[in-house]
Amino acid sequence: MAIRQTFAENLRRYRLEAGLSQEELAHRAEIDRTYVSALERSVYAASIDMVARLGEELGVTAADLLREEPE
Amino acid sequence: MAIRQTFAENLRRYRLEAGLSQEELAHRAEIDRTYVSALERSVYAASIDMVARLGEELGVTAADLLREEPE
DNA sequence: ACGTGATGTGGAGTATACTCCGTAGCAAAA
DNA sequence: TTTTGCTACGGAGTATACTCCACATCACGT
Numbered sequence: 001m002a003i004r005q006t007f008a009e010n011l012r013r014y015r016l017e018a019g020l021s022q023e024e025l026a027h028r029a030e031i032d033r034t035y036v037s038a039l040e041r042s043v044y045a046a047s048i049d050m051v052a053r054l055g056e057e058l059g060v061t062a063a064d065l066l067r068e069e070p071e
Numbered sequence: 072m073a074i075r076q077t078f079a080e081n082l083r084r085y086r087l088e089a090g091l092s093q094e095e096l097a098h099r100a101e102i103d104r105t106y107v108s109a110l111e112r113s114v115y116a117a118s119i120d121m122v123a124r125l126g127e128e129l130g131v132t133a134a135d136l137l138r139e140e141p142e
Numbered sequence: 143a144c145g146t147g148a149t150g151t152g153g154a155g156t157a158t159a160c161t162c163c164g165t166a167g168c169a170a171a172a
Numbered sequence: 173t174t175t176t177g178c179t180a181c182g183g184a185g186t187a188t189a190c191t192c193c194a195c196a197t198c199a200c201g202t
Contacts, residue, residue: 003123003133021178032161037179044159047189048137049116052074062074066119067134092148103191108149115189118159 003066004042007051010065012040014058028057074137075113078122081136083111085129099128 015025022040026033031053038044039054046054052062086096093111097104102124109115110125117125123133 003119007119023178033179034162034181035160037181038160041180043181045118045120047116047118047159048074048078048122050160051119051137061137061139063134063138066122066132066137068132094148104149105151105192106190108151109190112150114151118189121190 004045006068007046007066008040008042010067011036011054011058014060014065018058020058025054025057029053075116077139078117078137079111079113081138082107082125082129085131085136086111089129091129096125096128100124 015022018025020028022036023033026036031050035044036054039046039050048062051065055062055065058065086093089096091099093107094104097107102121106115107125110117110121119133122136126133126136129136
C-alpha cells in the first residue's frame with residue numbers, strides 16, 4: 001500500500017501549494033469532498049481516472065501524483 | 072480516458088520489453104490474465120494498487136506506467 | 143490438417159471505489 | 173461562548189474494478 005501513501009502525500013502537498021481546501025478541490029474536480037479526505041488518509045486505492053482528474057485541477061500530471069521523492 | 076490509453080500503451084510496451092506474455096505477467100503479479108488483456112485495451116481504469124503491482128513485476132514505477140511520451 | 147502459444151471477448155459473480163447523507167472535532171475570530 | 177472554515181469519519185447505497193469461467197481467433201511450426 002506504499003503507493004497509496006505516496007499518492008496521499010503528493011495530493012495533499014500539491015493541493016496546499018495550490019491554496020485549495022479539500023472541499024474546493026473536490027468541487028472543481030466534481031467529486032465528493034469526503035472522498036478527497038479519504039484519499040489523503042490512504043483509505044482507498046484511487047483509479048487512474050480519478051488520479052488524472054485531480055491532477056488536472058492541480059496543474060500536475062497523474063505521474064506527478066504517484067512519483068516518490070518529488071523534485 | 073486519455074490516461075487509460077497512456078497506461079495501456081506503457082503497460083504493453085514495458086511488458087514486451089521484459090519479454091513477458093500477458094499470461095506470464097498476470098501470473099507473476101497474481102492477477103487474472105484476461106484483466107491484463109483488458110487493461111491493454113483501455114477497458115478499465117486500474118486502481119493505483121494494481122498499477123504499482125504491475126510496475127513491480129516490470130521493473131518500473133507506477134509513475135513510469137502513467138507517464139506520457141516516455142522518452 | 144493438426145497442435146500449441148498468445149490474445150480477445152463475453153457473462154456472471156465478488157470486492158471495492160466512489161457518492162451522499164449526517165455528525166463531530168478543532169482552531170481562529172467575534 | 174458562539175460562529176465559521178476545514179477536516180475526520182461513520183453508514184448505506186451505486187458504480188465499477190477485478191476474478192474466473194468458457195469459447196473463439198490468429199499465427200506459427202510440425
